[in-house]
Amino acid sequence: MDDLLAARSQMAMSLAFHIVFAAIGIAMPLLMIIAEWKWLRSKDEIYLTLAQRWAKGTAILFAVGAVSGTVLSFELGLLWPRFMGYAGSIIGMPFSLEGFAFFTEAIFLGIYLYGWKRVPPRAHLFAGAMVAISGALSGIFVVIANAWMNAPTGFRLVNGQPVDIDPIAAMLNPAALPQTIHMTLAAYAATGFVVAGIHAFMLRRDPNNRFHKAALAIALLVGGVSAILQPLSGDFLAKTVAVTQPVKLAAFEGHFETEQGASFRIGGLPDEDARVTRYSIEIPYALSILAYGDPNAVVKGLNDFPADQHPPVAIVHIAFQIMVACGVAMMLMALWGAWRFLRGHRNRNWLNSKWFLRALIAAAPLGFIGIETGWIVTEVGRQPWIIYGVMRTSEAVTPMPGLIVPFITFTLLYIFLALVTVWLLLRQVAASPSEPEPPAKEARLAA
Amino acid sequence: MPLETIIAGVMVASLVLYALLGGADYGGGVWDLFAFGRRAREQRELIAHAIGPVWEANHVWLILVLVILFTAFPPAFAVIATALHIPITLLLIGIVLRGTAFTFRTYDVQRDEVQRRWSLVFSIASIITPILLGIILGAIASGNIRVDNGVVTSGFVRPWLAPFPLAVGFFALALFAFIAAVYLTVEAEQGNLQEDFRLRALLSGVAVGFLALIVFVLAGTGAPTVRAGISRTPWALALHILTAIFAIGAFYTLWTRRYRAARVFAAGQATLILLGWAFAQFPYLVEPDISITSAAAPQITLRLLFGALIAGAVLLFPSYYYLFRIFKTE
Numbered sequence: 101m102d103d104l105l106a107a108r109s110q111m112a113m114s115l116a117f118h119i120v121f122a123a124i125g126i127a128m129p130l131l132m133i134i135a136e137w138k139w140l141r142s143k144d145e146i147y148l149t150l151a152q153r154w155a156k157g158t159a160i161l162f163a164v165g166a167v168s169g170t171v172l173s174f175e176l177g178l179l180w181p182r183f184m185g186y187a188g189s190i191i192g193m194p195f196s197l198e199g200f201a202f203f204t205e206a207i208f209l210g211i212y213l214y215g216w217k218r219v220p221p222r223a224h225l226f227a228g229a230m231v232a233i234s235g236a237l238s239g240i241f242v243v244i245a246n247a248w249m250n251a252p253t254g255f256r257l258v259n260g261q262p263v264d265i266d267p268i269a270a271m272l273n274p275a276a277l278p279q280t281i282h283m284t285l286a287a288y289a290a291t292g293f294v295v296a297g298i299h300a301f302m303l304r305r306d307p308n309n310r311f312h313k314a315a316l317a318i319a320l321l322v323g324g325v326s327a328i329l330q331p332l333s334g335d336f337l338a339k340t341v342a343v344t345q346p347v348k349l350a351a352f353e354g355h356f357e358t359e360q361g362a363s364f365r366i367g368g369l370p371d372e373d374a375r376v377t378r379y380s381i382e383i384p385y386a387l388s389i390l391a392y393g394d395p396n397a398v399v400k401g402l403n404d405f406p407a408d409q410h411p412p413v414a415i416v417h418i419a420f421q422i423m424v425a426c427g428v429a430m431m432l433m434a435l436w437g438a439w440r441f442l443r444g445h446r447n448r449n450w451l452n453s454k455w456f457l458r459a460l461i462a463a464a465p466l467g468f469i470g471i472e473t474g475w476i477v478t479e480v481g482r483q484p485w486i487i488y489g490v491m492r493t494s495e496a497v498t499p500m501p502g503l504i505v506p507f508i509t510f511t512l513l514y515i516f517l518a519l520v521t522v523w524l525l526l527r528q529v530a531a532s533p534s535e536p537e538p539p540a541k542e543a544r545l546a547a
Numbered sequence: 548m549p550l551e552t553i554i555a556g557v558m559v560a561s562l563v564l565y566a567l568l569g570g571a572d573y574g575g576g577v578w579d580l581f582a583f584g585r586r587a588r589e590q591r592e593l594i595a596h597a598i599g600p601v602w603e604a605n606h607v608w609l610i611l612v613l614v615i616l617f618t619a620f621p622p623a624f625a626v627i628a629t630a631l632h633i634p635i636t637l638l639l640i641g642i643v644l645r646g647t648a649f650t651f652r653t654y655d656v657q658r659d660e661v662q663r664r665w666s667l668v669f670s671i672a673s674i675i676t677p678i679l680l681g682i683i684l685g686a687i688a689s690g691n692i693r694v695d696n697g698v699v700t701s702g703f704v705r706p707w708l709a710p711f712p713l714a715v716g717f718f719a720l721a722l723f724a725f726i727a728a729v730y731l732t733v734e735a736e737q738g739n740l741q742e743d744f745r746l747r748a749l750l751s752g753v754a755v756g757f758l759a760l761i762v763f764v765l766a767g768t769g770a771p772t773v774r775a776g777i778s779r780t781p782w783a784l785a786l787h788i789l790t791a792i793f794a795i796g797a798f799y800t801l802w803t804r805r806y807r808a809a810r811v812f813a814a815g816q817a818t819l820i821l822l823g824w825a826f827a828q829f830p831y832l833v834e835p836d837i838s839i840t841s842a843a844a845p846q847i848t849l850r851l852l853f854g855a856l857i858a859g860a861v862l863l864f865p866s867y868y869y870l871f872r873i874f875k876t877e
Contacts, residue, residue, distance in 0.1 A: 156654055159650060159653075159654060160650055160651065160654050162603070163603065163646050163649075164647055164650075166606065166646065167643045167646040167647060168643065170606070170609070170610060170639065170643075171639045171642075171643060173610060173613055173614070174613065174628070174635055174639055176617070177617065177624050177627070177628025177629075178632050178635060178636060181624075181625035181628045181629045182625060184621055184624055184625055184628070185621045185622045185624070185625030185626075185697070186621070187621070188618055188620075188621025188624060188625075188844065189618065189619075189621050189845055189848040192614060192618020192619070192621070192844070192848065192852065193618065193848070193851055193852065193855065195614045195617070195618065196614045196615070196618050196852055196855050196856070196859075197859075198614075199607065199611050199614045200855070200858075200859035200862065200863060202607055202610060203604065203607045203610075203611070203859070203863055203866075204863070206603040206604040206606070206607050207604045207863075207866045207867060207869075207870045208866065208870075209603065210600035210604055210870055210874070211600070211870055211873060213600070214599055214600035215600070215873055215874075218873050218874070219873060230866075265845045265847060265848060266847065267847065267848050267851050268851070498628070498629055498632065499699070500629065500632045501703075506632075506636050509640070510640075513640060513643060513644075517647055520647075520651060524651060524654065524655050527655070528654075
């Protein structure tokens with residue numbers, strides 16, 4: 101493994117690890133404050149227990165997210181010093197704003213987790229809302245910086261150096277809005293589905309448990325609404341990519357030949373040497389419609405771009421297919437849930453279906469599979485560039501030799517952390533209440 | 548004063564706050580390892596209670612230092628991250644293990660033996676991380692990181708694996724342990740526990756003085772420019788006297804058991820030490836090839852960053868005050 105590949109692998113592994121905790125850190129506070137709000141309104145203790153249970157799990161996940169996020173912010177310089185030296189003054193701004201959002205998040209999380217008995221209920225709920233808002237903002241600011249790497253704006257290149265820098269224009273790059281919407285929705289959808297799946301699993305074992313029913317309803321509300329909106333945001337993002345990074349769009353689709361009225365491929369295996377994508381189901385005109393909203397639009401193929409500017413097509417295409425499949429499955433699942441809820445509202449038993457619960461359990465990991473493959477699509481799809489069209493990844497890497505050592509070290513460290521985290525969470529799920537516990541005891545434990 | 552200098556000042560202020568707040572959290576981990584005697588359990592509980600609600604917020608000061616560095620002075624960040632790749636990587640491993648072990652321990656209290664294992668990871672990481680932080684700052688101040696036309700020419704090991712940065716590392720550890728012990732005297736509610744941490748504060752205070760002397764001596768060859776800065780200029784003398792007054796004040800108030808006053812003196816002492824270093828290194832970000840002016844981002848970036856820092860501070864300080872008022876007043 102050469103140093104460039106080791107650096108890319110370390111960055112990919114760190115991002116793949118962190119994004120799970122980041123997404124949960126964005127979405128769980130929303131679930132918690134919904135539960136807490138329902139408790140304040142209904143005085144039903146079951147919702148207080150739920151908020152506190154979720155908070156305990158979130159505390160572990162947030163800590164892992166905070167430290168793995170720290171690692172990433174340093175890794176920008178450790179692995180890509182030339183990129184940061186070049187781009188820091190252009191895109192440092194969203195990172196600085198993220199710093200303050202993260203600060204707010206950490207402060208109010210401390211109050212939320214440890215303050216059950218120290219602040220009045222409304223102040224506690226307010227702290228939770230601050231965590232939810234600042235968590236979402238943290239994610240948005242970081243994704244804005246990533247969007248700039250895909251669609252760099254806010255400077256002019258003169259002799260290879262950026263001049264006339266405008267950090268605001270850089271933040272308002274064309275990819276920023278679609279990417280931030282897509283990732284924020286993904287965080288809510290993925291987390292909602294995982295939580296719903298866990299509580300569906302518990303309900304299968306204990307079908308009349310009110311605690312798990314309440315939990316499942318909140319998680320599915322947040323996850324389901326996001327899953328139904330997500331295909332729209334995906335379409336918005338794909339149309340942006342078609343304009344800003346046509347070569348990436350071609351890689352999504354394994355689309356080699358420039359075509360008018362291009363077909364959308366489902367499945368298939370791109371052969372980069374023969375420059376064809378085989379074994380796919382083709383839907384005529386659909387790609388032209390999806391990319392440009394016009395069945396006769398011309399979609400540029402990979403063959404129109406120099407070979408040294410192609411991303412690894414097979415990886416991008418397959419990851420894109422998996423992401424889309426996960427998103428569609430989640431949307432259908434959410435629609436099924438919505439239909440059951442609306443129809444079953446009269447008899448209040450919309451969760452009493454073996455097959456619905458089984459399907460929810462099966463759908464639990466789809467959101468995170470979608471997030472991981474989605475980031476593969478956007479990051480691998482941008483290669484060979486670190487800043488699209490401006491700086492190649494190979495130009496940005498550190499001159500430090502032996503990068504395989506930190507790559508292996510962090511991989512082992514993260515595998516260990518992942519195992520411990522899963523083990524701790526499983527123990528917490530296993531210890532979930534069969535009926536509401538007295539909240540006073542919980543609160544003392546949390547304090 | 549040019550804007551880049553003001554922003555460098557904000558960066559130093561964030562670093563000072565990281566040392567005073569985040570540093571004390573590491574110091575707490577040190578005393579977790581050295582908890583002994585009949586009250587070892589109570590000592591550990593007090594430390595966990597003191598750190599729990601605030602360590603994640605305190606940790607963000609380091610992130611702030613980092614984002615200011617790479618937004619306002621991108622070439623300096625690139626050079627530091629390249630030349631100090633190894634100690635920064637080790638620092639990150641320490642940060643990861645400290646934070647996760649502490650959280651795992653807090654939320655997994657069923658069995659004592661498992662908890663002890665997390666305690667050990669937490670406390671050892673709390674010792675190693677400040678040493679690495681000191682090594683990194685020492686290497687930056689040493690003048691041994693050399694840059695030619697944006698390329699680091701001094702290698703990846705020599706600038707930091709040297710007596711002076713290592714001494715700064717142990718000095719940072721002692722300083723963090725000292726301020727943690729002083730803070731814990733205030734947070735301990737019962738007299739015996741206060742006595743425990745008073746003793747630790749006095750001992751680590753002596754260690755701070757001793758290591759400061761070693762750092763100063765080693766700076767003669769290990770960081771000559773900074774040494775010249777802290778020994779010859781007139782403001783340096785004033786700063787030394789002031790630091791000495793605070794150090795003596797900290798000892799005197801600890802001795803006479805006036806812990807709230809001791810906390811002020813100890814924090815003041817730590818602040819003055821860091822300011823002394825910052826002034827001695829001024830105007831360089833990385834001695835001697837990268838200065839504040841040469842590394843500064845374009846004015847528009849600096850102006851926007853400065854605006855963000857002001858707006859952020861307006862939001863941040865009331866929230867921070869609220870957090871500490873909830874958990875640090877009884």
